[in-house]
Amino acid sequence: MSSLFKPTTEAEHQVPGHSASRTRGRLIPRKVKFDWAKTPLEWIPGRPFASHFINEINMILPAGEFWFCRLYNKALPLVKDEKLRDDMQMFIRQEAMHARAHGGAIAEYLQAHGIDTERNTRIMDWLFEELLADEPFGRKVPKLLERRWLVFRLGIIAAVEHMTCVLGNYALDNKKWDDAGADPVLLDLLRWHGAEEVEHRNVAFDLYANLGGSYLSRYYLASIAVPLVIGLWADGAAHLLNQDPRYAGEKFSVWKPKLWLRWAKESRSGHLPHPLQLAAWQLPFFSPWYDPEKEGSTERALAYLASSPAAAAAQASGQSALKLVK
Incomplete structure (x- = not known):
């Protein structure tokens, strides 16, 4: 087949003799400790819709992030680049802590x-x-397709990690929450998590490229992942909103325009990203020249992480270092 028509892999754009990792320095897994005792359900005062919508993030993330960890452990033996392997191991430890922190918010905050x-x-x-x-669904993948199934799922993670990076930027930048008197504990959860997403923004894409993911597959995987994540977020938020007596007659549903129109309206206050804006933020990932390094500032992320109250609380309590999730 002519090279003109042969689909290139992302790895072909990497510089020979250089590491497959674009991450500068070494990622740091951080323990955190959140005290949910005083956090109100309406954590943005006067903004119940936005509060519920963002609270849904706590339920979306834990299962997915533990899934990330399992897949990365499965992919580790396939990666020979030592720097990328270390990035992956630190990524696993960060994602495991994210899952545990949001899981704690489910039990100690939402359920409470x-x-x-x-x-x-x-x-x-x-x-x-x-x-x-x-x-x-309990069906064994044929041996010949096992690697393809793994890389397919790693491509989904790469697409999702772009989303979490841009949402991390949003959390770090959004001063409207502070101006509204938002709860500092939940703000710290969002910003600590968002900052680590910015910090490790290169890892998922680097891994996908290193294992032979192509641009064409990246394109269609993002076309699946982006609407799926946005839809799951809206669906879960609708379930939370419908539990609030103030919205008892609304009967919000992901399948009804009412939810999306209300989301768009509420976004004008600056406490939520507009759904179209959220979709537009994903467009760089579709570019053949996509570079996750350009999607955020490591320095800004590290500056927040150095001041995170939850990280300081964990350090003060003497919590032990994170271990790899198997």
């Missing part, structure tokens, strides 16, 4: 306020433990 979380977390468990499992 009487929120039904089981329906939303059950959907996420099904997605990652059934549909996207090593053996989807």
